[in-house]
Amino acid sequence: MKLRKAGAAVATVLTLSLAVTACGGGKDDKGSGSGKITIGIKFDQPGVGLKTPDGKYTGFDVDVATYVAKELGYDAKDIVWKQAPSAERENLIKNGDVKFVVASYSITDKRKAVVDFAGPYLLAHQDLLIRADDNSITKAEDLNNKKLCSVTGSTSAQNVKEKLAPKTTPQEYGGYSECLTGLENKAVDAVTTDDSILAGYAAQKEHQGKFKLAGLKLSDERYGIGIKKGDKDLQSKINKALEKMKSDGSWDKFVKANFGPANYKHEPAPQIAETS
Template structure:
């Protein structure tokens, strides 16, 4: 009886050892996830921001996508090893904390509140709150000219409220469900101006159907330091910072800005220095 028990125990140990060997992960994986035996990296982007992060029938496009792709290549991943995941603004910290993505590049402004929850590489773009108006509208030349004008932003956004509280108290706030709806309102003259980050405005205005119809005010009402979000303590931070510096130095950064945002007359600030956050 005792002999049979020892034999059964030995068999169980052997089975567990074989199972562990079969399920072992690829030790060569450099911070990314493994899928189907192949090396993968999962990156969060916006799917609905033209010029920045957009899912199209042809794939994924935009400045954030170009930055993320460049960084991934520097980390050792080819384009077909990237898995893109939609990262809505309200979900970004949770996605990073849960490990749903390896990093996020999605118009993600670095703020003290967010830095308590996640780490950031960068910044890689200095954006500013601005307004978008019709190309033939010469009545809005400064933020103060927004007084008595119909000013639109998306429902839940603080952009329009910031303008009303600090710069144009008589502005008539209009909330639409999407930036596209605001843009149509400006085009149809139901709205005088649309406000949010200038990079986002430029991305929408750069769409082929809108070329030449809108212009940016160039008011630079706030500083928005876009960074690449990472899980707290991620060992990818220094590697990503090195990749961002390389992207600037070899000209790829400016090329990506011009290709994605230039058609709207976007005048970008110089590439920010790593770790330099402008308040």
């Protein structure tokens, strides 16, 4: 009799435990009940996605990701930030290492064959960063016979040479910080990549007043939030969060906070287009 009672008690405890686990696990992207969400961002792009020396995370993408996470039910303390280098973004999503990626992630047909996107949440353009006192570069063709810096692995400078200024001399540096040092020291005449990234660097305290964006729209880059292929439910929820972010003024606040010091002439918040 005692054994039967003990068995019933154990069964009751197990049933209650399973019920609690089922209720608590729904909030966690890994299903472990920890209530955490893992989001991929850039760690090395000031103004966009940056891990600071003191371990904090700042930038427009970070603000957007934090806002979206909150709309999905996660507080800032629930977020686990994971570095998402450009070449690894699709793998991180496919392997389930992150719930979604917000990392200056341009929506392209090639990428959409592998992952889905929500958004877009920002329309950027390839542009040039030049010295603040340089009035000689007002169009891409002005780069002929000048040195144009981009980072190793980027095609930005080569695209300019092939399509717009065949006599420009591309210079590859290890990172954009080195490009800016070269620009300040007049070792190069301009730096090229997305205007949002350039604005983020120019807005850094140590760079304010030294550089300016040329304001050229050399390409259209629609930044989206990368998610696992076929996850329409998450896509819909993120799109809803992005719409709210625009309508309640948060989008404008994030742009001003991260890009304002660079006088970044940004496009208006884009219309949500990734819905299927």
